[in-house]
Amino acid sequence: MKxxxxxxxVLLGEWRLLSRDPAAxxxxxxxxxxxxxxxxQGLSREQAVAASLARWADTxxxxxxxxxxxxxxxERDGGDISSFRDPRNADVVGRRLGVQHLALPSTRLGxxxxxxxxxxxxxxxxxxxSRDRLxxxxxxxxxxxxxxxxxxxxxxxxxIAPLLLLGLLASVPAREREAxxxxxxxxxxxxxxxxxxxxxLPRSLxxxxxxxxxxxxxxxxxxxxxxxxxxxxxxxxxxxxxxxxTVYLAFWAALALWVGTLPLDGARSALALAFAWLLFVVLxxxxxxxxxxxxxxxxxxxxxxxxxxxxxxxxxxEGSETLARYLEDHxxxxxxxxxxxxxxxxxxxxxxxxxxxxxxxxxxxxxxxxARAGQAAWLRLASPALLAMDGLADAAGTGEPRHRHxxxxxxxxxxxxxAFFAPRVLSGERFFDHEGVPGFIYEKEPLSxxxxxxxxxxxxxxxxxxxxxxxxxxxxxxxxxxxxNG
Amino acid sequence: xxxxxxxxxxxLELIGLRKRxxxxxxxxxxxxxxxxxxxxxxxxxxxAGKTTTLNILLGFIEADAGTARVDGVDVQANPAKARxxxxxxxxxxxxxxxxxxxxxxxxxxxxxxxxxxxxxxxRDCLNQAGLAEGDCDRRVAGYSKGMRQKxxxxxxxxxRAPVMLLDEPTSGLDPQAAWELNNxxxxxxxxxxxxxxxxxxxxxxxxxxxxxxxxxxxxLQQEIDPAEVAGPELEARYLQEVQQALGVQx
Numbered sequence: 001m002k003x004x005x006x007x008x009x010v011l012l013g014e015w016r017l018l019s020r021d022p023a024a025x026x027x028x029x030x031x032x033x034x035x036x037x038x039x040x041q042g043l044s045r046e047q048a049v050a051a052s053l054a055r056w057a058d059t060x061x062x063x064x065x066x067x068x069x070x071x072x073x074x075e076r077d078g079g080d081i082s083s084f085r086d087p088r089n090a091d092v093v094g095r096r097l098g099v100q101h102l103a104l105p106s107t108r109l110g111x112x113x114x115x116x117x118x119x120x121x122x123x124x125x126x127x128x129x130s131r132d133r134l135x136x137x138x139x140x141x142x143x144x145x146x147x148x149x150x151x152x153x154x155x156x157x158x159x160i161a162p163l164l165l166l167g168l169l170a171s172v173p174a175r176e177r178e179a180x181x182x183x184x185x186x187x188x189x190x191x192x193x194x195x196x197x198x199x200x201l202p203r204s205l206x207x208x209x210x211x212x213x214x215x216x217x218x219x220x221x222x223x224x225x226x227x228x229x230x231x232x233x234x235x236x237x238x239x240x241x242x243x244x245x246t247v248y249l250a251f252w253a254a255l256a257l258w259v260g261t262l263p264l265d266g267a268r269s270a271l272a273l274a275f276a277w278l279l280f281v282v283l284x285x286x287x288x289x290x291x292x293x294x295x296x297x298x299x300x301x302x303x304x305x306x307x308x309x310x311x312x313x314x315x316x317x318e319g320s321e322t323l324a325r326y327l328e329d330h331x332x333x334x335x336x337x338x339x340x341x342x343x344x345x346x347x348x349x350x351x352x353x354x355x356x357x358x359x360x361x362x363x364x365x366x367x368x369x370x371a372r373a374g375q376a377a378w379l380r381l382a383s384p385a386l387l388a389m390d391g392l393a394d395a396a397g398t399g400e401p402r403h404r405h406x407x408x409x410x411x412x413x414x415x416x417x418x419a420f421f422a423p424r425v426l427s428g429e430r431f432f433d434h435e436g437v438p439g440f441i442y443e444k445e446p447l448s449x450x451x452x453x454x455x456x457x458x459x460x461x462x463x464x465x466x467x468x469x470x471x472x473x474x475x476x477x478x479x480x481x482x483x484x485n486g
Numbered sequence: 487x488x489x490x491x492x493x494x495x496x497x498l499e500l501i502g503l504r505k506r507x508x509x510x511x512x513x514x515x516x517x518x519x520x521x522x523x524x525x526x527x528x529x530x531x532x533x534a535g536k537t538t539t540l541n542i543l544l545g546f547i548e549a550d551a552g553t554a555r556v557d558g559v560d561v562q563a564n565p566a567k568a569r570x571x572x573x574x575x576x577x578x579x580x581x582x583x584x585x586x587x588x589x590x591x592x593x594x595x596x597x598x599x600x601x602x603x604x605x606x607x608x609r610d611c612l613n614q615a616g617l618a619e620g621d622c623d624r625r626v627a628g629y630s631k632g633m634r635q636k637x638x639x640x641x642x643x644x645x646r647a648p649v650m651l652l653d654e655p656t657s658g659l660d661p662q663a664a665w666e667l668n669n670x671x672x673x674x675x676x677x678x679x680x681x682x683x684x685x686x687x688x689x690x691x692x693x694x695x696x697x698x699x700x701x702x703x704x705x706l707q708q709e710i711d712p713a714e715v716a717g718p719e720l721e722a723r724y725l726q727e728v729q730q731a732l733g734v735q736x
Contacts, residue, residue, distance in 0.1 A: 007596060009595075010596070017585065021584065176580075183541075184579075187572065188595070190599075
């Protein structure tokens with residue numbers, strides 16, 4: 001009787017063997033413990049981030065409302081207040097009192113892949129400050145996370161699961177070969193390849209199924225700030241995440257299958273698989289990083305800060321000259337109320353001038369970053385582990401592409417914010433339009449952008465699987481070599 | 487000659503079989519015929535070519551020259567089909583120690599069978615092979631070598647193959663277990679199973695085989711009808727052939 005083209009007896013026998021093998025239970029226990037630990041870690045982080053974001057949203061709204069109240073009261077009742085705290089001052093509102101913390105909402109799969117939150121924070125403040133100064137702000141997460149590091153479900157999938165899987169598969173069929181069982185197995189008929197697949201598949205499922213269960217549990221357990229139980233995008237992202245896990249583990253299973261067809265004894269087979277793990281999970285990613293740093297070094301933050309300081313010093317020294325030159329360029333803003341010695345107007349224009357001065361440097365840095373990202377995209381093709389890392393984070397919504405989508409919106413909002421406040425700061429008029437300040441609504445990254453990326457990553461890993469599967473099949477066909485007699 | 491007539495005459499047929507491994511000529515034009523329902527014992531020293539002969543019949547090794555046929559099927563041309571006609575019992579019957587004798591039988595029989603065999607029939611095969619009822623459901627880890635051999639025979643019986651190949655079946659068995667094995671083989675021969683047995687054990691070969699071939703240096707030196715010779719004479723003829731072929735002074 002066949003199940004999915006595989007011999008039912010082999011599957012049943014393999015299940016019996018696995019259920020009576022203490023090593024299989026230990027592997028399952030280790031995997032379950034690691035997955036649960038990682039899930040709890042991911043969920044608690046997501047909860048902390050969601051709570052922080054909600055708190056910031058409330059605080060931002062409360063600050064703006066308080067500023068509006070105070071402005072109305074001061075206007076009605078009069079009173080002394082420092083210009084630097086006056087809510088009727090557009091610069092004070094745009095730069096301090098009305099600071100907006102823009103949030104990248106979780107996809108509900110965020111607990112599965114923490115991602116590089118130090119590089120890709122889930123929030124970003126926007127004010128009249130320059131974009132670069134805002135980028136230097138830190139992340140809004142619990143310091144415990146920094147101590148624990150990114151131990152998440154994706155880490156378990158990429159690093160630990162292959163080790164456990166290879167541990168379960170290393171003796172298949174090396175143990176039979178060592179014991180001289182293979183000729184007998186082949187003699188029974190049914191096909192060597194089919195038998196081998198029937199042995200590898202249940203062992204692979206032993207590792208895959210708990211991961212997929214956690215993948216389904218995570219979005220269900222993750223509290224949604226808006227109480228929505230997830231949408232179509234969550235489902236699609238979840239399916240992509242599961243597909244990434246399946247294809248990644250299929251790569252390791254195919255590798256074990258191929259090594260299993262080589263005439264190696266158990267010790268050599270285990271050694272070969274351990275080396276493969278080291279190669280694909282540790283060595284290639286490390287070498288790729290070194291190659292990337294050599295070919296496209298990270299832009300120097302220090303050089304950028306130095307340039308920013310130098311430009312700021314020059315612009316400040318020129319003081320009111322900067323403002324006068326600006327008003328020459330923008331005569332529509334030069335009302336009667338403009339005071340060339342106005343501190344706030346000068347500060348804003350100094351800042352703008354610094355930004356203009358730094359624009360070529362920023363563009364060069366951005367080009368360098370883009371070249372680095374392009375090179376990294378090619379280098380990840382060298383290892384399914386790299387592909388899986390990117391694929392899992394992207395599906396969970398914590399990867400670089402979704403963060404860039406968020407940052408594009410942040411930059412757009414920053415420009416909108418600036419366009420709203422700058423004329424009001426320069427005009428020097430009192431500000432009462434607190435209700436009219438721009439608001440930010442995150443626009444989801446469309447699936448039409450996520451799907452091609454994910455498909456590319458899945459296809460790239462699948463190429464590895466197909467090559468290894470083909471090699472294994474070819475070996476299975478040359479039976480004497482597989483058995484070890486030839 | 488039609489295939490059915492051929493089958494009645496020789497179920498196993500080797501013609502001019504040659505095989506070389508590097509400098510070593512394992513088989514040197516071996517000719518051998520085993521009629522249906524008979525047991526042929528292939529005697530010979532280590533390196534004589536006995537296991538190579540079995541491996542060629544099993545399709546695990548390709549002969550350099552010559553023809554090997556099993557139940558009318560050319561092994562070289564269609565090894566998979568030839569294997570369906572063969573049950574094989576290796577020198578060391580290796581089973582999964584965490585499975586019981588019955589589960590091992592179910593597993594190995596199921597590998598080549600598209601239909602699940604009734605449990606009663608499989609248990610019958612174990613009983614036929616001489617495994618005690620109480621041992622069938624015990625884990626194989628606690629089995630003796632003789633008990634493993636019996637499970638091996640049960641697996642062969644369950645296949646209902648017309649040909650059985652045995653590689654040193656009595657090697658390492660105690661006298662009682664070897665005697666029981668011989669009884670099982672005799673019973674199989676009576677059921678019409680054709681057997682080719684590679685062995686060193688002259689005494690057991692004489693007990694169970696209907697014909698004995700002495701193989702030395704890949705050549706069949708002599709064929710003997712065991713009914714016509716006593717044990718000591720068989721041993722003397724065997725030693726003479728071996729020493730002659732190897733150039734050893736008696």
